[in-house]
Amino acid sequence: MKMKYYLSSFVLLTMICSCSNISKDGERIEAAYFPIKEFTEVTAENLEGKSLIKEVNINGEKQKVNTTPNSEEWLKELDFFVKADINNPSLAQSYHTERSEMALIHNLKDGEKGKVKRIVVKYLEGNVKEVSFRSKTENPFYSSETRGVMIFHSESGKLDQYSIENLQEVVFSKPNKMIISASIVD
Template sequence: MKYFYFIILFLLMFISCVETNRSVQETENIYFPLKDYIEELALNLDGKVLLKEVIVNGEKEEIIDTLSSENWLRELDFFIQADINKPSLAAAYETQKNDRELIHQLKKNEKGRVKKIVVNYSGGEVKDITFISGSSNLFYSTQTTGIIYNQGQGGEIENYVVETTQKVVFLKPNKMSITGYVK
């Protein structure tokens, strides 16, 4: 009889663990899965050429390179970092959705680095994704805006733009712009 109680206790503990894992998994996918989306794009970009223009405080540099999917992940890391599918942010955003767009906006009194994500659709496919992120305190502020454009059937990436402004009190702002084209 004492084994019977032990088995019942074990089963109850097992069931509670399964329910906990299921609820965590459900909260991770309540917003657009930006990280997963970028990872899938990177796999399809393996071996493609990147034409990139980087402008930092007016200084311009152009780069042409053929990237592996791993390097594409590093290149598109700004977008991966903008993913808001985290259990701690499960209730932090308001979502608006219609046939053409999906918007996740940080609620008024919530704290989060990513302020807004907008996903535009055409014919059921993602056409572009925009994010706005930023943070500030008494001495420092930063804002980053990124947009990734897709083309044609299959939604392959066409180009992306990331612009960042950093401001330290009493100093001129640092501005950086990265524009990348996939060839």
């Protein structure tokens, strides 16, 4: 079990470190922002064999689900986080980044266009403790706002729980609100 943990940690670190490009001069260019897509994919792989207890609340109607997803199903569960990736050449200069020992924050700059408005990565003793995002899409007829957070166990570094909140408003319709709260069980 420990070997699997160390191996998955090594793979995760390798993926994060390798998220860079090589310039024409042969210099490494790091990914501009936190690689949330790759991070989430590795997290999903590490959840293979784990059970999921999930509560889905859609406009006040609650449903509780207990299941043991495979890695493909885990990716579907965490798809909102995969879609929050901002490492795209067209967004390379669109976000203001703040770094500290405790957090990495990417905020969409004023006047820039992008669905993802903010990504926050919190660290504890150098390890990822929490990853959250906020995205918003608007046009004259429709608006959608999504917030998501993944919380990692402080000792094992594995995903412990996550939640996603989505509000959709369409002209001439009632707003739809969905809240997913989930816990991972060994």
